[in-house]
Amino acid sequence: MPERPITDDLELLLDVLPEGLRRTLVEREDLGSLLEVVLDLGRLPEARFPGRGVDLSAEPVSRAEIAHVVERVGRFAADNRAGIERTLHRISALRNRRAEVIGLTCRVGRAVYGTVDIVRDVIESGRSLLLLGRPGVGKTTLLREAARVLADELGRRVIVVDTSNEIAGDGDIPHPGIGRARRMQVPAPSEQHAVMIEAVENHMPQVIVIDEIGTSAEAAAARTIAERGVQLVATAHGNTLENLLQNPTLADLVGGVQVVTLSDEEARRRGTQKTVLERKGPPTFDVLVEIQEKDRLAVHRDVADVVDRSLRDIPPRPEVRLRTPEGVEIRPGDAKAEGPQEPLGPRLDLAWPGRPRGRTRKVFSYAVSRGKIERALRKLRVPVVLVDDLDEADVVVALKGQERRQPKKLREAAERGLPIHVVRTNTQAQIEGFLRELFDLSEAGENGEGGALEQVEAGIDEALESGRPVELSPQASHLRRLQHELVETSGLTSRSKGDEPFRRVVIFPSSRQAQ
Numbered sequence: 001m002p003e004r005p006i007t008d009d010l011e012l013l014l015d016v017l018p019e020g021l022r023r024t025l026v027e028r029e030d031l032g033s034l035l036e037v038v039l040d041l042g043r044l045p046e047a048r049f050p051g052r053g054v055d056l057s058a059e060p061v062s063r064a065e066i067a068h069v070v071e072r073v074g075r076f077a078a079d080n081r082a083g084i085e086r087t088l089h090r091i092s093a094l095r096n097r098r099a100e101v102i103g104l105t106c107r108v109g110r111a112v113y114g115t116v117d118i119v120r121d122v123i124e125s126g127r128s129l130l131l132l133g134r135p136g137v138g139k140t141t142l143l144r145e146a147a148r149v150l151a152d153e154l155g156r157r158v159i160v161v162d163t164s165n166e167i168a169g170d171g172d173i174p175h176p177g178i179g180r181a182r183r184m185q186v187p188a189p190s191e192q193h194a195v196m197i198e199a200v201e202n203h204m205p206q207v208i209v210i211d212e213i214g215t216s217a218e219a220a221a222a223r224t225i226a227e228r229g230v231q232l233v234a235t236a237h238g239n240t241l242e243n244l245l246q247n248p249t250l251a252d253l254v255g256g257v258q259v260v261t262l263s264d265e266e267a268r269r270r271g272t273q274k275t276v277l278e279r280k281g282p283p284t285f286d287v288l289v290e291i292q293e294k295d296r297l298a299v300h301r302d303v304a305d306v307v308d309r310s311l312r313d314i315p316p317r318p319e320v321r322l323r324t325p326e327g328v329e330i331r332p333g334d335a336k337a338e339g340p341q342e343p344l345g346p347r348l349d350l351a352w353p354g355r356p357r358g359r360t361r362k363v364f365s366y367a368v369s370r371g372k373i374e375r376a377l378r379k380l381r382v383p384v385v386l387v388d389d390l391d392e393a394d395v396v397v398a399l400k401g402q403e404r405r406q407p408k409k410l411r412e413a414a415e416r417g418l419p420i421h422v423v424r425t426n427t428q429a430q431i432e433g434f435l436r437e438l439f440d441l442s443e444a445g446e447n448g449e450g451g452a453l454e455q456v457e458a459g460i461d462e463a464l465e466s467g468r469p470v471e472l473s474p475q476a477s478h479l480r481r482l483q484h485e486l487v488e489t490s491g492l493t494s495r496s497k498g499d500e501p502f503r504r505v506v507i508f509p510s511s512r513q514a515q
Contacts, residue, residue, distance in 0.1 A: 119299065
């Protein structure tokens with residue numbers, strides 16, 4: 001894996017430690033991987049490295065040693081954190097009931113340049129980005145590097161709201177790790193939300209960078225900022241999207257959750273209980289990144305869509321990104337996740353080798369699980385739109401028990417001459433069988449990489465024969481990439497068109513591009 005430049009000013013942190021401890025650390029060969037030094041009164045001093053801790057002395061920490069460190073660092077703020085001027089190191093205090101410092105955590109702060117490469121395309125897009133991950137996994141490091149890239153390399157007006165001076169370091173002059181981004185310090189953690197709004201109103205930023213959104217006031221301030229068209233790059237408490245949805249204080253960042261009571265008829269039509277969970281509103285952040293390890297990220301590119309799926313018990317399938325010796329590897333989904341991988345939504349009526357070209361079918365479901373129909377659509381990839389109004393439908397699917405009862409909706413469908421397909425039970429197999437019958441599909445030839453490549457080969461032939469552009473059906477990003485490569489080897493050109501989940505490849509008979 002290519003090495004990334006690191007600056008840690010480690011000698012400045014060592015200089016505040018008692019001489020004996022400093023000398024012991026300097027002699028260690030693994031000093032470069034030091035994470036923190038822990039000094040607790042009456043206990044052995046400990047140096048922590050990735051995956052292990054090492055005692056630095058056979059003698060317990062004394063009050064004099066703790067006082068030695070406290071005298072040499074900056075003033076402790078209301079959050080019991082201090083720093084060393086123009087460094088990223090953080091010293092956090094433990095106090096007794098008399099407010100005396102009886103323990104210290106001296107954490108090494110490092111600016112690692114180049115870490116943003118794994119999500120650089122998302123940051124450059126101008127979409128608001130939320131980072132999640134456990135402590136120590138690299139959220140603040142990525143945030144700091146994002147601020148530098150946005151300010152220095154993309155020339156955007158960036159304001160860093162630095163509550164505990166972790167992003168830009170202690171002191172009045174920001175650490176060079178944030179580049180030309182400007183930094184606003186926060187007098188106390190309780191005032192972070194006010195400083196966020198002040199940053200927008202007073203300094204006209206294009207981007208605001210925030211570490212650790214953790215209160216409802218901060219979540220509300222973030223929404224206000226996003227509504228003013230400012231890009232947000234932030235971290236929040238929580239490791240995963242699921243954590244965030246279960247946190248009533250922060251759920252608003254991803255759209256919030258509300259309880260909705262359905263009518264009896266709507267509940268039967270959906271095949272659900274009368275009380276369901278739905279997203280309350282648009283999310284503050286467009287993209288959510290779970291930092292699983294320092295070199296492994298899960299990227300949810302459409303937060304609104306992912307939340308809607310989660311509330312329908314459809315497991316998310318994030319894009320997984322890995323930093324490897326060859327560069328950044330992007331995988332379309334997490335192998336640990338269950339359920340279908342392709343996006344929800346109606347399929348477009350496009351060329352598809354081995355599948356009928358017929359028109360898009362508009363299906364009205366009565367008492368058949370909509371979620372299971374959508375899963376079947378994602379698996380079979382047939383041109384279907386699920387409609388909520390019988391007036392728009394050209395096909396009805398209903399449970400056998402409902403057909404026997406002949407409710408008003410089914411009687412009305414029969415009177416209009418709409419074909420009514422009946423499934424015996426609300427099982428995935430029955431619903432897939434209905435769709436196979438509707439489109440006269442066999443069990444063979446399920447789609448995936450093979451189907452995508454067969455489709456592009458047929459599209460190339462059609463473009464050469466007709467001399468006109470040919471649109472393929474929507475595919476996941478990794479399959480589109482394979483399709484583009486195959487088109488290039490044929491001497492033709494191609495480009496992607498449309499928005500997810502309907503983004504697809506268009507093949508051109510010559511080098512000209514679509515307007």
